[in-house]
Structures are given as C-alpha cells and as structure tokens.
Amino acid sequence: MEIDAHRKMLHSMLSLEARKYSRYTSQNRHSSNMYKSLTMEQLRDFASLFTLPTIIEKDDDGKLLPSVYTSFRNLILVKLLTQYGLRIGEALLLRGTSFKSNMAGTAFYMYVDSLNDGVDPRKHKPLIKTRQSIRELKITAQDYKIITAFMAQVEMRSSHDFLITSSIGDCPPLSYKAAYKIITDVSDAMKDKFPEHFSPRNAECLENVHPHMLRHTWAYMQLKSLHQHFERKFAKAGAVNIKGIMESAKDTLRKLGGWAEGSSMPSRYAKRFIAEHANEISMEMFEDSTFNVFAVKELPNF
Known part of the structure; x- marks a missing residue:
C-alpha cells in the first residue's frame, strides 16, 4: 500500500513537471486538461x-x-x-x-x-x-x-x-x-465515496485531485468573482468596457495569486472564462424562434 501511494504521488508530480515544458510541443498535442479545476459540486x-x-x-x-x-x-x-x-x-x-x-x-x-x-x-x-x-x-x-x-x-x-x-x-x-x-x-x-465524479461518462470527469488543481479551482472561481465585481464597478461609473473589465480582473488575480508580471496564467484563465461565457450565449440562441424549424416535437423511440 505504501509503495502504491508513492507510485501515485510520483506520477502526479512527474505529470506536473512535464507540463512546464508544454510550450516546446505542438499546440495540437497540448492537453486540454492542463488547467483542469473542480466544479462546485466536486469541490463541495x-x-x-x-x-x-x-x-x-x-x-x-x-x-x-x-x-x-x-x-x-x-x-x-x-x-x-x-x-x-x-x-x-x-x-x-x-x-x-x-x-x-x-x-x-x-x-x-x-x-x-x-x-x-x-x-x-x-x-x-x-x-x-x-x-x-x-x-x-x-x-x-x-x-x-x-x-x-x-x-x-x-x-x-x-x-x-x-x-x-x-x-x-x-x-x-x-x-x-x-x-x-x-x-x-x-x-x-x-x-470511493463519490465515484460519479471520476466516471468517463461525465464531461467533468476527474482522474484525480492534486494540490495544484485546487489552486486552479481557486483561480478560476476568483476570476469569475473579480469579473463580476469590476463589471458592476465600471457600470456604476458609466464607463463599461469589456476589455477593461477583464484586464482589471486579470491584474487583481495576478496580485492575489502571486504570479510574475510575464506569467500567462491569468490570461489562460481569462480565455477559459470567455470560452465558457460564449457557450452560454450560444445556448441562449437556441431559445430564439429562428431555430424552431429544427425542433423535434416528440422524440422517436430508438
């Protein structure tokens, strides 16, 4: 059991170290889970x-x-x-x-x-x-x-x-x-207790939880909260600027997380936030009557 625990820890640590050199590999081979974080349900x-x-x-x-x-x-x-x-x-x-x-x-x-x-x-x-x-x-x-x-x-x-x-x-x-x-x-x-979070049938499937994943979770949730804060602040000042809101959120996240000025990490979290927000807007489009032509009134039995 002790050897197995060491094996798991070493594999996790080696995986984290290997990711530091991802900039030398093809973008096509870049892992989409590099900055994977926990959902609120998983964190809870x-x-x-x-x-x-x-x-x-x-x-x-x-x-x-x-x-x-x-x-x-x-x-x-x-x-x-x-x-x-x-x-x-x-x-x-x-x-x-x-x-x-x-x-x-x-x-x-x-x-x-x-x-x-x-x-x-x-x-x-x-x-x-x-x-x-x-x-x-x-x-x-x-x-x-x-x-x-x-x-x-x-x-x-x-x-x-x-x-x-x-x-x-x-x-x-x-x-x-x-x-x-x-x-x-x-x-x-x-x-063992929550196997559903590790099921490959789920989009949010986890392989494991490691310490840096908790930092990713904090960073992403913090960015969302900061974006909402600056959005309200800019709106109150009558100077709404989408790029300005995100830059303010990223700068604050950089200070809280202790990233160097040249670090791309805050921008990576921003890209993820923008992508998820774009998906939410995209789903709202399907509620528009324009797309009712594709609606299926009753699904057939397969």
Whole structure:
C-alpha cells in the first residue's frame, strides 16, 4: 500500500513537471486538461472529506489527541490551497508570525514570504516561487481564529512556529512530499465515496485531485468573482468596457495569486472564462424562434 501511494504521488508530480515544458510541443498535442479545476459540486464533495470530530479530545496537558490534531492541520492546509490559492510550498512556509490582525481586531491578514533565519530544519526547504509571490492576503475572521487556536497547539508540541507540521514526536514542519500525500489520499477516498465524479461518462470527469488543481479551482472561481465585481464597478461609473473589465480582473488575480508580471496564467484563465461565457450565449440562441424549424416535437423511440 505504501509503495502504491508513492507510485501515485510520483506520477502526479512527474505529470506536473512535464507540463512546464508544454510550450516546446505542438499546440495540437497540448492537453486540454492542463488547467483542469473542480466544479462546485466536486469541490463541495472533496471538502466534505476534511471533517473535524464533533468532540474535541485533549490529554491531561491540554494537547489535542494526534488524530484530532491531524484533522485540524489537514483542514487548514486544504483551506489555504482552495480558499486563498496558495501553492503548497507557500503553505509550508507559513508560521505563527505570518498571521496578524489590525489594532481594532476587525481585519485579519496572512503574509506569504520566505523567512531566511535558519530555523527551518527541513532538508528540502520550500521556497517562494517569484518576487511577486511575496504578498499580503486578507483572510476571514473564522480562519484567523482556527489558525491561531491551532498554532497554540503547535507551540505546545515543538520549538518552532511553523503552521503545517507532522503530528508525531516534536511535530517537525511537514515536508512537501507529506503535504502532497494528504491531498492525494483524500483524492483516493473521494473516488470511493463519490465515484460519479471520476466516471468517463461525465464531461467533468476527474482522474484525480492534486494540490495544484485546487489552486486552479481557486483561480478560476476568483476570476469569475473579480469579473463580476469590476463589471458592476465600471457600470456604476458609466464607463463599461469589456476589455477593461477583464484586464482589471486579470491584474487583481495576478496580485492575489502571486504570479510574475510575464506569467500567462491569468490570461489562460481569462480565455477559459470567455470560452465558457460564449457557450452560454450560444445556448441562449437556441431559445430564439429562428431555430424552431429544427425542433423535434416528440422524440422517436430508438
């Protein structure tokens, strides 16, 4: 079972690495699923597998039991990847000092950055991808509360203040490999519990769920939300410009996602959004009376 888990993880990682060189291949051979993301239904079912126990059990020292500690850690990790679009390496860099509130306690922030102070004991240390990846993100009050409560548990167990840790021994910071496995293990559990999401008969068929797919999911949903926001803003100002709306949405997405200025990723999500929007408009056309000439009043039995 352990060998099989390693095999699955290696294949997923190799697939992600291979995609970095897609620009050297023919466009005809370019995978249409390169930036595949989860639908809302798939995301909801995936998230449902990151449950917390109804009873929070602690030992005599006030420490969460290892199984409860692991459940909280896994929930926080998937929240960071899915709700805030962090790369898995960025999530592994977070510490207690990465989270702050304003003086009034009404706004909460997460700082994504490398802290080169020699504290990280990991052999293969996670790194910030680009200078633009260093960023300040606003988080919800509930997430801030969960994270700070969990950090108190981390500090009871270890001498460091990294957020995502092992639940064993002195709880060392989690490795990339171990964090990746958390997501792929839940992906396997999702196949068992929700097999319909992996059926090739469905257009939204999944092969598996990996950490970067969660970032794709966040990016696409974020772009849709930003587009709606700027559409309302432009309309209110009486200056509706379709290209201007999309460019504003892409620029904001670039800042939130920590992409470099030359990265084409925001534009790729924009193309997908435009294509899906075009399909919706196309389907509206069939409601027009012009196309009633093709209507079949009653389908024959085949």
